Amino acid sequence: MNDQYSVLYPTYHWFVPSQFNIAQACVHRWAENPQEGRRIAIYHETEVGQREIWTYSRLSETTNKLSNGLVKMGVQPGARVAVIMGQRPEAVAAYMAVFSVGAIAVPLQTLIGADGLATRLRDADARVAIVDATTAPDLLQAQAQCATLSQIVALGFEHETVIPWRSLLARQPSEFKSIATKSDTAALLLYTAGTAGAPKGALLAHGSLIGTLPGFVAAQNWYPLKGDVFWSPTEWARGTGLMNALLPPLYFGQSLVGTLGDFSPTRCLEVMERYRVTNAFLLPKAIKLIMHHIPAPRDRYQLALRAIMASGESLDAGAFEWCRKALGVTPNEVFGQTEMNAVIGNSHKKWPAKPGSIGRPYPGHQVTVLDSRGERCAVGAVGEIALNRYDIHKHPDPALFLGYWRNETATQSKFSGDWCLTGDLASIDEDGYLWYAGRSDDSFRSSGHRIGPGEIENCLLGHSAVSSAAVVPKPDSHRGALVKAYVVLRNCAKGLDAQVLQKELQEHVRTRLASYQTPREIEFVDTLPLTNTGNIRRHILRAREQQRSATVAAARK
Template identity: 30%
Template sequence: MGNDATTGSTEAYRRFLRARDLLLAHREDYEKARAEFAWPEFTEFNWALDWFDRIAAEERNATRPALWIVEEDGSENRWTFPELARRSNQVANWLRTLGVRRGDRLILMLGNQVELWETILACIKLGAVIIPASTLLGPADLRDRVERGNARHVVVRDADTGKFADVAGDYTRVAVGRPTEGWESFADAYSADEAFSPDEPTRADDELLLYFTSGTTAKPKLVRHTHVSYPVGHLSTMYWIGLEPGDVHLNISSPGWAKHAWSNVFAPWNAEATVFLYNYERFDASALMEQIDRCGITSFCAPPTVWRMLIQADLTGLRNPPRKVVGAGEPLNPEVIDQVKQAWGVTIRDGFGQTETSVQIANTPGQPVKAGSMGRAVPGFEVVLVDPATGEPGREGEICLDLRSRPVGLMTGYAGDDERTETVFAGGYYHTGDVGAIDDDGYITYVGRTDDVFKASDYRISPFELESVLLEHEAVAEAAVVPAPDPVRLAVPKAYMVLANGYEPDAATAESILRFSREHLAPYKRIRRLEFADLPKTISGKIRRVELRGRENAKGEARGEREFREEDFPSLKAAAEKNHSNR
């Protein structure tokens, strides 16, 4: 079969299109979308053949860019939907000659370059299983992925081939870029046939993606997704962002992590939108906003780290802000949302999901946004807050998905770990490990990870709530709150923080922040200790509070190098004692 309207299954295409178009039709009508949307059901489905190649064959997409990449030096390239359909056919045919077969696992370790998207589409067409990998990974991480992932093939940048020198295994080696001794050259793929025929139909429940999680609290888990759980599941992500045909969507995310697949592959191409990338060595807010203006970006998604860096710059320099702006990865603090709204006139809409799922909860287009809330359950997801003590639904508890109406956008489990899979699916729910609170309108507010929430003086403390207040102080760029051992209260809130430009990590700054904490937090919540230090993060950018907790437990009552405490400042100590005597 060639790359034309006969490629793939017509019925699968129509089912997917109906579900997609219903969400587009009710893009700003949350109630109707919730009531009328149903996940399309498939026995067989191949997103690259049944959807991508189909829309590539439509006249409306004949010249529309599917992918647009701008480099830091100003050079750029665009590839239309038909071009990527043909090129991915060539890559699929060529990989087949190298022995890549249905069910084979392939480590894909590329930057934001066209070969990444070509290989993703090619692997889907072949039925190969993709193990996405960040280019920041080192030999030890790659050894783990080859061994635990049972990888039979790797496709990597020429610059990263040396990392595999000591990674044992019988796997095909493919290098993208300059010819590399002992490695197949990806450039040879472009001499292959432009027409691709699958060896057999793809079952909807066949494995497609195997994600190693970022490991914020433990050794990375292997999240297993199918040919529907991410490609079809990300209809919910498309709906959250508000993507439509013709949008130009910029998502700040590195290849190898789930969010890249969310918003740089499936959600935008489900909507027939253009995926836009701006490659840079070091983040420069002004340069990024210049590209957003020049290229007419209509939709923008970034993690909290990037949003926090953006508000340090002059946001008013962006003349034509995108009208759809969202944040994901970790909840956004209200202070960031307020500053962007003042400068751009648009509200950043939070979304909540995991590597294990597509978007579950979000502030969707056209709906009221409540300060501090990450929104409501999106169409296709039934969210329940389960009390950890009783196992019963409540107003506050662990964010869970009701498996009686299992959403398509949910993993099948953890590869090679039946015990962990059983635990996370216990009691008829999928357990996210995150805690939230729900109001009468169904809006859910994030409280924290189950293992981040702690008690101080017998009060339950949400680090996220305290961090949100700290970020309102002009000197604070980033903050992470953890419990510090205390002989009287068992634990007290301590903040590790990175300062904004122009502020010194000295006693005056510390006193100002601690005073601000006293004025804006209840007595039992206030920050009693702070330390100026870089925050440990995963290579996907998430703060590793587990490492900070470990530091505190190891130190006990000992001080950090640049640590300050309430009792260091007489005025604060006197106010604290007065407050205590009046309680």
């Protein structure tokens, strides 16, 4: 194919207006024109199949009413307002109302429990929360631990201490003039996944939406085209759900689908068929579930997919090829973080996608990998992925976060000069593609070799018996550490002989990677420890190995 990257990347220039408000850009400007206001903003479907349609005009009117309600509740610019709701239109109105009044939205996931909510609400110093019935009971428990949380607006949940959504909106006018915010005004307080410790709050500006658009447009094969309909099962309360699934389609005035209920491969395909979804954002684990349960989806479903964006973990070569053959779509893998969304990735219509690679830096972002001295790594050498504060034209990169909430020490440690460090390892090949090698705090040395778990895990995932895998160091007095793999088997392999399977998996890795990357030990387990966002908590497995080694050493004394 024609590789257009060498033209697209150097010619891209940012245009970030001095004043920019996400709510105005995503909702109100469309509703101001009666014809555009009648366009469908959201197709919504509940877990029991109830459906409704929200136009941009309806979404704007609901946002205005809630904005007036928030102002009367005393919410001022800069105040933190928690939004804890599933994929429903009211959640969109809640975010847009917070943005409209100049406050800071604090998205919180519905499954983190009362203690998880309390920890984040206290840290954010939130005084108001907007919640639906799914999480309202947990929030009421959390409120007892949060001295500043004084007001709760609840949808579909009645309690003497909450303000009913419908009652609040019924008393409010449908006109509201949004606060004029600068593009660098704080809009979102997003909490990191906490894969290696306590979650931190990353503060993002209104202009961060502009910063994510090049990656979104490229990953969605030059979105939007006429008739595009977008959907993702990823929670909108997650940073990736907001920045990769909710806000960009609204920014372009297109239609998106919101669904409530648990994910399943069957429902995923049914939703995409029913709403003629053309563009999707799927986590690799969701792709793998569909692949395992419905190997030939186009035999059963009439799909309209033209683009799939995959992010959250590395998409192994097997899943990549399955998407191409079974879905008829080449997936575009995307790399980013809460602090810098969608800065690396693929766009296979514009440049070739290499299976297993996380892609090239998207236009507008200056990305490299740095060694321990903060110098750029040579081709093929593993280093830490870093994003510069400025693009190649010396303009500030709007995708970069403002800093960690009330944690200047953590903010400073995130940077090396103008480079923002991701904590993720990768190498860059001669064509400028990045190859993920795991987290820097997950890397270790074995017999003098630096080991990144990501490449080994992806190799293991390429074996037909493996469902998921995690690689960690096992302490060893001679080598410093041995490469150890924890493996969850697919159901079809659970009855096989463990010793035979271990040798087969070791040979599988040995013939595909360097010999020193071959796991010396493989432990088969039923599950791996995960964060509530599905990321592997390798530090728990590392601690387990350290404890086991200490116990063995003590027994020998």
